[in-house]
Amino acid sequence: MYMHMFSSIINHRIPFLQINPKFIISNFYKMSSSAATIIAEYAKSGKSSCKKCSEKIDSKSLRLGLKFKDPRGFDNTKWHHLNCFFALDSDVSVSGVDSIEGFQELTGSDQDKLKQMVSEADQVPTKREADDETESDRGVLKKLKTDEDKKIVQEKKNVTNEKIIVEYAKSGRSSCKKCSEKIESKSLRLGFSSWDPRGFENTKWHHLDCFFPLDADLVSADSIEGFSELKISDQEKLKSLLSDGGQFSKEISGTHDEVIGSEIVFEVGDVKDNYKGATLQPKWKAFQTIIYLERDDGLHDSKKIAAFDFDGCLAKTSVQRVGASAWSLMYASIPKKLQSLYNDGYKLVIFTNESNIERWKNKRQVAVDSKIGRLDSFIKLVKVPIQVYIACGVSKGQEQDPFRKPQPGMWRIMEQQFNSGIPVDMDQSFYVGDAAGRKDDHSEADKKFAENIGLKFYLPEEYFET
Template identity: 75%
Template sequence: MLIIVANLRISFFSRNPRSVIFALHTMSSPSPTTIVAEYAKSGKSSCKKCSEKIDSKSLRLGLKSRDPRGYDSLKWHHFNCFFSLDSIPASSAETFEGFSELKGSDQDKLKQMMSEEDRTSTKRGDVDAESDKRDLKKLKTDEDEESVKEKKNATNEKIVVEYAKSGKSSCKKCTEKIDSKSLRLGLSFWDPRGYENTKWYHSDCFFPLDVNLLSAESIEGFSELKSDDQEKLKILVTERDQSSKKLNEDAEPELQRKDQKSGKSDKDEERVQEKKNATNEKIVAEYAKSGRSSCKKCSEKIDSKSLRLGLSIWDPRGYENTKWYHSDCFFPLDVNLLSAESIEGFSQLKSDDQEKLKKLVTEKDQSSKKTSDKLDEDIGLKIDFSPNDVKDNYKGATLQPKWKVFQTLMYLEREDGLQDSSKIAAFDFDGCLAKTSVQRVGASAWSLMYASIPNKLQSLYNDGFKLVIFTNESNIERWKNKRQVAVDSKIGRLNSFIKLANVPIQVFIACGVSKGQEHDPFRKPKTGMWQIMEQHFNSGIPIDMDKSFYVGDAAGRKDDHSDADKKFAEAIGLKFYLPEEYFDQ
């Protein structure tokens, strides 16, 4: 019997993850923000205002909104930091989600703070109203009103100075760490997502910036500094003013001569500037001057005197901004590079490092060609992912909280603490992580395949991997009369497993079947689940295929039910491990 298999193309509406995410964001209007109050489950979350860690079991307050990609987004704050925000979208503490589950003393504390916030808001509103009346009297036309708004927005940014509370922050100019208790300056502005955002700098790195500054005394926090640091700031501000004045005096006559000579229009100048900006990015190579810089891909430290590569651009605020990477982390990036010799600083490297770069560039070119060829292969049916098609039920079966379905793909919404990453540790579920049987049904009808699994997963999570489960479950489609039972059984087992493992995991369930020439694009060995995760559920972060891997039991061996897991990994280009190889060591 001759079987003809039709290979059709999976065509996402964009191969560029950033454009996909942008498209998803623009598909739906922003959701209302609610306030959540709870005790921190761990010490991993950070305050969105002060950037410091929130201690485990301490009271934290969050701004919760619905992300268009299908999960709840939470911005956590310390108690005191939350009530220093410019606006709080609630009328009373009792409306906070989770308020009733707090201790009585904390409930009273919240009520008191909200009462004070009401009085402050009323007073602030009266002042703003009076100010607006005065402004309106001066307005004559719509253009005048727009001018006033622009002026207000321009003054929204403020400059702050303080001693660093820890050694965790990095300078936005040189990217080096800012030592604890050392003087740092920041550009602080109110982020529309509901918190104050501050970009920190070393004091010496700050003053080349093009910022509006009347005097050192006008910097917020200046009066709380030591006298010698106050004098240092005064000197830096004076030197900056003198330097700016000299630059303006020198540049003005030259600019006038060029304008008269060229006779170019403003539009011509804009086109030239756009062209310059497009080619402004350059690649540099050097030996790290210290051990303080961190790789922008893996977040690990770059050792002093080790080879590092950087993407350098001219920041419109008046300085060169370089993002540094380990040499091995750099080349999976999608950058334009003609040859190793075209990298700035290449000629100053040791000969063995020059050879290393040449080899890495060659391997990158070959890998890019292979990836391009792979994308051109027919890998399945067309999938047009849209949040509008995401549902809470599947063919009459209701999904449990935090679970959604798109076509025949079920997935777990983002858990608190789940980290998107370039490193993916992916696993099958049945026969790999959990011991199950087709003869047993129910959320509790499973056991761990290996005792080492929870520790292994926790270790991967701590090393910066994102944990993902890709599992087939055709019973959900086949059991038409008992579909709810099949759904509750599968999801219940996965929920129980994640609770036991005690680590955030992203989960995808392919619940369709393949019949004849009709192939479900999500069912392994088809790569639809992986493609959806990569394109829509990883924040646009490129995946490092060399560091990522997949573990599954269906490898086509004598007693295996299929080779779906092995072929799934091969089709994607992932390293493949058997469960006994990975866990039973």
Template identity: 65%
Template sequence: MNTLRFSLLPIPKFFFLNGCHPYKHRHNFSVSVNASPRPFRVILMAPSETIVAEYAKSNRSTCKACSKAIESKTLRLGLVSKDKRGYNVTKWHHLSCFPLPSSHSTSDIITGFSSLKSSDQEALTKLFAGEDQSEAVCKATEEIQNDQQESEESDSKKRKLSTSDVKAGMNIIFSVSDVKSSYKDATLLPKWKAFQTIIFLERDDGLQDSSKVAAFDFDGCLANTSVRISGSNAWSLMYPSIPDKLQSLYNNGYKLVIFTNESNIERWKNKRQAAVDSKIGRLNNFIDKVKVPIQVFIACGIGKSGKAVTKEDDPFRKPKPGMWQLMEQYFNSGITIDMDQSFYVGDAAGRPSDHSDADIKFAEANGLKFYVPEEYFGA
């Protein structure tokens, strides 16, 4: 018998160890366990925490246990909890790395269990029942990797970017030959280009790609604007601390990126040039004001809430994840983004006074930490 001695400080979450009751105060205690070459696993769970299972949408997530990347399309398990701001935070794990709760069950506690392949459901059932799972896990992983390889081989000439909305069933293919110097009938200013329903700043002077990305909405977050007034000068800084904050991020190795919706560019067919000049003019003037290089993506498409009748949401318009994924896959020099250090700031957080929840859902769809502007910049 081996004896393990623990000393616990006060912690905000309940600590479960092989079914023990939670401790809320400092305690010293001993636990005796049989010596075994197979380590036991425990999980820190608060009553509000849940477990979610899904197939990884990309290879950008990192396992919180082993710190290695979780490959796209492989089964991953996440522990979901709320941070101090009340937003959901998911800590993803490889199937073999996930710490098991003391009470084992599957479909009753795992969100997304019913949407998994039958072989993966079986693997999870055995895993949570405490059975030897190595063979089942390896088999499920091998099947998914084979599917991924076949998909990549069939598209060797062009890289495909899939949205996280499985129901949309859309694949976006980026091609340099599709990049234009105008958006439909509107001419773009120098350094600005268009791709499908996106207008983007090709390369701001001094911009450096990075594994750390600080991303922001524009209207209502960085700039105080009005939908009733157009023009490149019709804006002001949302918070006086913005220039210093952005300069500090840039000096600390962050790449600054703006993701903004602007459906008026699509709607105003008879005044499209004016809408383009107004939006791009404001962004150019903002960048000149803060004196830091920034990458910019403007989603011009219309969502289901727009007046125009569309069969489905534009894949680039927030809260769809298309703009972020386009940047990540094609506009960051192939550098893997550190999701633990990267974040997104936006004002559309679904609060009673907000016009929508597009920003917070955009952050959630891409696995980004989220802040509202008054929290990040300080009102």
């Protein structure tokens, strides 16, 4: 009974507010209408993370995954620890171990363990069978077998730091975590917000019609943070949506901006050997407001992308110092880490902002030589081929340069034009950056860049010091 994957996200009723936000967001994944496949295997490395608890899955440990066809045309697998998989809060079922892909390749002891867990899961009531539960607990407690289990979960609910936020979008840069379309500036948006253990608040924003439908009995409008600051008409609209069980029409929400992932128009004739008069080094090219190193010697395109910021992540730099040699390695482990990723089949990519190239009109050549010189020196030091994109544009007010982080333009052009047409495996790919919106960070551009693309995000210290 543990492997039926819901076919319509919009019709799926989501009990929330006290539930782990990762569970809520997981129900918004864009899955194909066909049933997902359960896969069992031993983790090939220690780089994957569990989609329920977010902890790393140890190399060679048994993991279970839900594989489904991504709308972009490739298989996508969400991996879990064994125990986390059987604790998922979703209407999926396992018809038997024979339906699990890879089961026959497991050791005898692991096969027996999996058989036992499938057998036990079959005895747990589904959400529809749990008629003895109250309306407010339905869904959260749907798979619990004893009163003690229910007590434990209730205690967890009481200490969760999750909250729901409503506000008018401050800009047009955020994207909806369900439909991936931009959220129009000043339009009403709703978000699931929780405190990230790495030291910053994490909010997943949605259009109103993407946020609903929901189990409206579980939340009141007054309990939503920011509700009292809305216009009276929007307060009434939100109350009405909740009282109607979240039934919402596209006509209410209006139109949305162009999809973030839309293709960038790329013409070979627009590629130049200079950037606004500044000559580029060999192998470096310019397109619109980016400078890029497309094909470093030995680089191989891949479905697995390991992406990094440069300044403050891979290299220590200073705005007061200029020159190709004015940098140092951020962490001693970086060369070995990058070489290991390359050997594991990853393509290494650097996405970095450098507004000085645009601003220093009278010294643009100096700014270009300084930035490219540092990157060339870094690649030579770590001894591994890397693809590089430099966003030179400057965003002004509501006018946003499409390539400057947190905008996803650099990623999109890499994905669409410079990866040999290979679809990116988002589950295995990731981005590392230092601008996460923490107290001493200069911005949250890196964290938002990863969110806008849908990549796993790591801080440099947690990635390179572990």
